[in-house]
Amino acid sequence: MMRILLFLATNLAVILVASVTLRLLGVDSYLSEQGMNFNGLLIFCFIFGMAGSLVSLFISKWMAKRSTGTVIIETPSNQTERWLLDTVAELARDAGIKTPEVGIFPAQQSNAFATGWNKDDALVAVSAGLLNRMRPDEVRAVLAHEIGHVANGDMVTLALIQGVLNTFVMFFARVVAHLVDNFLRSRSDDGGGLGFMGYFIVVIVAEIVFGLVASAIVAWFSRFREYRADAAGAQLAGTSAMVNALARLKAETQLPDQMPDTLTAFAITTGQSRKLMERVFASHPPLDDRIRALKEASYR
Template sequence: MMRILLFLATNLAVLLVASITLRLLGVESYLSDQGINFQSLLIFCFIFGMAGSMVSLFLSKWMAKRGTGTVVIETPSNATEKWLVDTVAELARDAGIKTPEVGIFPAQQSNAFATGWNKDDALVAVSAGLLNRMRPEEVRAVLAHEIGHVANGDMVTLALIQGVVNTFVMFFARVVAHLVDQFLRARSDDGAGLGFMGYFAVVIVAEIVFGIVASAIVAWFSRFREYRADASGAKLAGSGAMINALARLKAETELPDQMPDTLRAMAITKGQTRSLMEKLFASHPPLDDRIRALKEAAYRE
């Protein structure tokens, strides 16, 4: 129920922000009797495409806390929590960023994530399972990986890329629908085209097709991000510790993935990908590839 409410709240916020922005810009309908106005269409798609990503980005911490049940450590209540807060503060200082909020979420799978709309207002959280089963140096490496995400500005960059691909998916889907409509009008004796419902049916189908391609592009960047965060983690916590932490995560890939879909790209692992399609759309590279990349980088040094 909470995920449904969060989804509805996010989409209502997107519609509100986009509608107000379009009105302020004076953008009228992109369809008229004269045809399609590409400038208005592009503005329309850009506003709605970016609005969804930006609203999600600004709400990311709030949604993450509620979606995972993360409890932020305001005042450490035991030695483990104090060590966790102190370690994040040390890593953040070494990375040159403001110390993020630190939290623990109740999942038995070893996992962690970072989120937040900018590097000085972030959240780093680890699962209870990770704290229970990993050695301190491995937990520190996982935290360093997440701090790497924050320091690299990955949350903002991913939101911008998602917004851009959303824009072009919407734009080209409507161009395709317009071309189909014009083609049918030219072939019809009475000049009838798709009609209102037909037009939007074509838009939906085209958005699905273009959306699949766009998802592959976003997933490719997400996988690139993971290699970069692993390198940052190795720099902050040591290559050996980072490799051992990933090896420990690999041993748990058969456990059910308890991370919400909206946070999976920001988690340290997504589980094991097997098929070619899974690899193409996976937000994370295979753990074997990540371990191999770290070993090769350490060897070059």
């Protein structure tokens, strides 16, 4: 449950900071005094909604390295690092993208992630635990899955979707606050409405509610995107290897997950969950469903 709260908090933080900024700049006051200029409001919300999402995208590699302790392999110091570099280069070539940076992060759980602002400037990293416990063909399948994320442009698409949803969250929150303010004015003998603090509080509450809905939509897309990355991994490394890798990950779901919450959407696994709310906001589908999808696709 803590993972869900942190995931939602990350998404809502951008919106709330933008809300405060809009208020300090007087945009909210101007729009409410003018009777709500919907075109102007939508433009302002779009600028702030997309800005936070795109900034996060552009610094994603830097943040990933710092938050995970990933060490980039510049010059291989052993046979395993040489194999990693060669394998990623081969998979990237087969996928038609530029070879990403390759790194290792010090987590005991088997995991991996890909991030970067475009498919030709990406980072693929694997955990030390994954290298220690998985067979080479399974590691290769995991790497192929992450290369699939990069080749599909998932990082950019996810950022754009988040930015658009942020826009509408801020827009509709202010529309709701404006409607509540007008309603109170019409019911009050002295024409009093929400006032400065009342309007701002309604906006924040509405943003939290709409933000939860937006987070569920982003999570749904992320789950859909995982199936596509699994399919790309199966195409690049073989269906059997991809299925075996996911089965190995399933066997390790009881181990502590050391992946930072800001990167769970780009990891290969976030464990299993049977709770309804966790499934709604989960960035990954259950591993059983992913394995089943791969096996069904291989029979077609």
